[in-house]
Amino acid sequence: MFGKILVAHDGSPLADKTFSTALELAARLGAELHAVSVVRLPEFGEDIETATMIDAGREHYNKLGQRLRDEAGGKGVALHFRTLVGHPAEQIVSEASKVGADLVIVGHRGKSLIERWLTGSTTKQVVGYAHCAVLVVR
Numbered sequence: 001m002f003g004k005i006l007v008a009h010d011g012s013p014l015a016d017k018t019f020s021t022a023l024e025l026a027a028r029l030g031a032e033l034h035a036v037s038v039v040r041l042p043e044f045g046e047d048i049e050t051a052t053m054i055d056a057g058r059e060h061y062n063k064l065g066q067r068l069r070d071e072a073g074g075k076g077v078a079l080h081f082r083t084l085v086g087h088p089a090e091q092i093v094s095e096a097s098k099v100g101a102d103l104v105i106v107g108h109r110g111k112s113l114i115e116r117w118l119t120g121s122t123t124k125q126v127v128g129y130a131h132c133a134v135l136v137v138r
Helices: 013-029 047-074 088-099 113-119 122-129
Strands: 004-008 032-039 079-085 103-107 133-137
Touching (some): 004 013, 013 032, 013 047, 013 103, 013 133, 047 079, 103 122, 122 133
Parallel strands (some): 004 032, 103 133
């Protein structure tokens, strides 16, 4: 049913819970597991500032990726991890398409109605634009 699973991870406690769900599902189904973290670019900023933020984000997420690989290895699951740069929803949907994911797993932050209305929701955008099934973990 699900041969390739893509999970988004932003370093938060909810993302850890989301990753655990994806890992358990991948282990049970014998599915290929992919994880992505996305370095979000600042709305406005100088080129040097932006480059510094990207470098710091990549370094942070590379450490996270190693922790996730170790956790997955402990469950007998090989993890493919990538750090991407850009708008989170766009990058998650694009990567899911590139790897041919059958399922995308994302967390739900629980933003208030006003916050969702003003800023939108990465989760809502992934659900709306992904080419495959999406599981939302709360």
